[in-house]
Amino acid sequence: MQGEVIATRRVGAYHHLTIVAPGVAELARPGQFAALAVGGPTTGNLLRRSFSIHKVSPSGTYGGTLDLVIAAKGPGTEWLAALRAHDAVDVVAPLGRPFPLPTEPVATVLVGGGYGSAPLFWLADVLRERGCTVEMVLGAASEDRLFGVVEARRAADGVTVTTDDGSAGHKGWVSDVLPEVFERTGAAVAYACGPMGMLQSVTRVAGEHGAVAQVAVEEAMACGVGVCMTCVMPVRDKAGVTKMVRSCVEGPVFRGDRIRWEAFHDGVCGVPADAVGAPRVGGH
Secondary structure, three states: OEEEEEEEEEEOOEEEEEEEOOOHHHHOOOOOEEEEOOOOOOOOOOOOEEEEEEEEEOOOOOOOEEEEEEOOOOHHHHHHHOOOOOOEEEEEEEEOEOOOOOOOOOEEEEEEEHHHHOOHHHHHHHHHHOOOEEEEEEEEOOHHHOOOHHHHHHHOOEEEEEEOOOOOOEEOOHHHHHHHHHHHHOOOEEEEEOOHHHHHHHHHHHHHOOOEEEEEOOOOOOOOOOOOOOOEEEEEOOOOOEEEEEOOOOOEEEEHHHEOHHHEEOOEEOOOOOOOOOOOOOOO
16 A cells, blocks of 8 residues: 655654554554565565554544654665655555464563564553553663663553663663563563564573563565565474464464574574475485
């Protein structure tokens, strides 16, 4: 659909876009994402860029809107970050599997790394509407790469901040403070979005405290609709069988304990030897 940017602002190291997208706000759920075309109508950039939906507004002066948080790292995201009010942008949304919600009130921990925290504030609002308590842990490399600390204090019952360099909050990683958060809150569910290494550590700590981790992965999604197969990763199904599944369709939210974390090395995902369809010695 053809969307229209109605607001854009810089937030620390990131860019916050508000886009009019009729019909999207009514359908979207926390954890889903939007895929945006980049470069304009005559661009040679064929692949879209995917971003978690930060929040939606079903109605307003301009109609339904969605908010996205963007880190400008390459030509595509730099083009998006340079958009101004009234610029057009092609949007496909909502996409992917959202965060599953508890059926009854429970204590929860929401963990975000960098701008991966973007979808967690909307999720926090939904959880609190269901009677859940919400503790948020936000981490980043440095203070300017944190996102939403002030918003977190409004959305959550408690907030813990960590930075690798100690420029804000606790010095270290989110995994350093998570055990204390679980012990203090007795959380039954952890929700997380951010770098894969962080998601793995959240899954580990949650498991050590008898909690379930639901994680939104950050695998590269070139098409966003399950066609290109660039975002496949190894995930166990309910029967324990490992399959290479598409993050954009079967995810981006997965139970953390079903992801084969050992298949990831230096940001590259391999195919476990026992996965369905894995290459065999001597070929097929």
